[in-house]
Amino acid sequence: MKAVTLAGPPSSGKSAVTIKAIASLKQKGVTVGVVKFDSLSTQDQQLYEKQGVPVTTGLSGNLCPDHFFVSNVEESLAWGVTSGFDLLVIESAGLCNRCAPHIQGVLAICVVDNLSGVNTPKKIGPMLKMADIVVITKGDIVSQAEREVFAHRVRQVNANATILNVNGLTGQGADELGRLLQGAPETTSVTGKLLRFSLPAALCSYCLGQRRIGADFQMGNVKKMAFS
Amino acid sequence: MKEATLELPLAQLLRQFPLAGEFFHTMGLPLPPGTMSPATYFATLDNVLLEDLALARESLGEQFTDYLSLLSTLGKGRSSSRLESITILGGHDKSNRREEFTLTVRPGEIISLVGPTGSGKSRFLADIEWLAQGDSPTGRSLLIDGFPPEPGLRYAIDRKLVAQLSQNMNFVMDLSVEEFITMHAESRMMEDIPGITRNIIALANDLAGEQFSPGTPVTSLSGGQSRALMIADTSCLSNSPIVLIDEIENAGIDRKRAVHTLVDKQKIVLIATHDPILALMGERRLVFKNGGISAIITTSPGERANLKLFEEMDAKLGAVRNALRNGERIESFLWE
Known part of the structure; x- marks a missing residue:
């Protein structure tokens, strides 16, 4: 089985792009399964089911979605292998720009959209900077100039990634993405593999459920801003 | 190193x-x-x-x-030197019927794409954009200057073959026209950015009719001004040798001059349109049907003569539009 991690900011078009690429792969007889990580709720389960794509959803609830993801990624792979998929797409929510879900030796994809603005590539951390493939969506509604500048800014922060434009509505570019997904290395287990970057860290009183505001109630990993 | x-x-x-x-x-x-x-x-x-x-x-x-x-x-x-030609070798349509054509286009040419929605125009563009090598759903292949392209070109985002302009596209950035063009020019690492910026703004103003200043925010341009700026910017700053124009029939700009601006800059212009004036402006038009190209029609002398007529009719309609805008009556001059 081949596996890929796919991440990107909320509403960037991760699922739309994935669904189009899977449709193209299906025509070639490739079976694909999806594990979808999200935080509070997701409609994507139904979205995938409607397309006949086997999907398992995991909701992180009050945990950091990235930490929840890494705690469940082994089991995700196992599910994919048991289900007999040719390809498993592990889609994670990318709820903060510091997300770092990519794994060494596993094909890593980041989805970003043109509408998020040309300064966005600079603001996204390891999820974008350490991806192998960057998919740029929503190119059909912004000007050519903005598409070119956006792609350029993505290259500035990740000079090595393969960048491609995919339209999640019409599917333009989805065949090409499908072809790249097929080039993912065989991955039947991630046990013992390394994350490409450390996850966002936090261990403070608020992680443990503290609600009261004030210096006396802040304990553990606490960081203070500078005011001039 | x-x-x-x-x-x-x-x-x-x-x-x-x-x-x-x-x-x-x-x-x-x-x-x-x-x-x-x-x-x-x-x-x-x-x-x-x-x-x-x-x-x-x-x-x-x-x-x-x-x-x-x-x-x-x-x-x-x-x-890098500009490309000389792009050749598209026919594949097949949705029913696997072979497309019997080899199409070579050169910079400065205008090609119209006609056919109903879903007839395969987008797929054709995707084939060009992705340098299909018999590996896309249509089985078409592309040659650049007569040879298969180097493999690295396929994903070279800064050397994309196709730039697109359509009615649905908008500026989303909160910048002035001048800042906007400057930013685009910087990303292309151009020299003499102020000079290029001035040229583009002048060209866009020329196409739009209604004037705007360098300080105007791009988001407050009218539809016509936006389209004019996009065309001027693409023709001067985009690296892509092919420009696809999609549905600019009602864009509020001088369509003919807009297309010629791109041709003058040695772009290959593809126009997806059923507007007679735009469609007949092409040297050739590709007819799409069932996912394939069913015919390639060369614009005949008769059609060229008709184009002249359509342009006169269009100019008259334009005059009527202006007269209405100015509060005039429109009784006589239709028959002049």
């Missing part, structure tokens, strides 16, 4: 790559002193700072040299 480059003092690197300093800015790092080498700088960066910026010390050196190679390829791309 990699390790050696990293050992050079930054000031020396900046002489060779004037834009290398942008790397530090992009990564959120302060600019190192000119006397310091990037290797020393990366080695001495504060751990807490790196953690906060989500950067890994061990990969910074490689990221920096990758960035320098990006700068040199971009520089090369700008000066």
Whole structure:
């Protein structure tokens, strides 16, 4: 089985792009399964089911979605292998720009959209900077100039990634993405593999459920801003 | 070259790559002193700072040299020779019927695409955009200057073959026209950016009819002004040799001049349209049906004569529109 991690900011078009690429792969007889990580709720389960794509959803609830993801990624792979998929797409929510879900030796994809603005590539951390493939969506509604500048800014922060434009509505570019997904290395287990970057860290009183505001109630990993 | 480059003092690197300093800015790092080498700088960066910026010390050196190679390829791309021709070898339609054509197009040519929605126009563009080599759903192949393209070109985002302009596209950035063009020119690493910016604004004003100033925010341009600016900007600043124009029938600009602006800049212009004036402006038109190209029609002398007639009719309608705008009656001049 081949596996890929796919991440990107909320509403960037991760699922739309994935669904189009899977449709193209299906025509070639490739079976694909999806594990979808999200935080509070997701409609994507139904979205995938409607397309006949086997999907398992995991909701992180009050945990950091990235930490929840890494705690469940082994089991995700196992599910994919048991289900007999040719390809498993592990889609994670990318709820903060510091997300770092990519794994060494596993094909890593980041989805970003043109509408998020040309300064966005600079603001996204390891999820974008350490991806192998960057998919740029929503190119059909912004000007050519903005598409070119956006792609350029993505290259500035990740000079090595393969960048491609995919339209999640019409599917333009989805065949090409499908072809790249097929080039993912065989991955039947991630046990013992390394994350490409450390996850966002936090261990403070608020992680443990503290609600009261004030210096006396802040304990553990606490960081203070500078005011001039 | 990699390790050696990293050992050079930054000031020396900046002489060779004037834009290398942008790397530090992009990564959120302060600019190192000119006397310091990037290797020393990366080695001495504060751990807490790196953690906060989500950067890994061990990969910074490689990221920096990758960035320098990006700068040199971009520089090369700008000066690289223009392509001479693109050839599309027919594949098959949705029912697997073979397409019997070999189509070669050259810079400065206008080709119209006609056919109902879903007849395969988008797929045709995707084939060009992705340099199909018999591996797309249509089985078409592309040759550049008569030969299969080098494999790296397929994903070279800064050397995309097709630029697109359509009615649905908008400016989403909150910048003035001048800032906007400057930003685009910077990303293309152009020289004489103020000069280029002035030219583009003048050209766009010429196409739009209604004037706008360099300080106008792009988001407050009218539909016609936006379209005019997009065409002027694409024709002067986009690296792509092919421009697809989709549905600009009602864009409020001089359509004929807009298309000729692109042709003058040696673009291959593809127009998806059923507007008679635009469709007949092409030397040839591709007829799409069932996912394939069912015919290639060369515009005949008779059609050219009709085009003249349509243009006269269009000019008359335009005059009527203006008369209405000015509060005039429209009784007589239709028959003049």
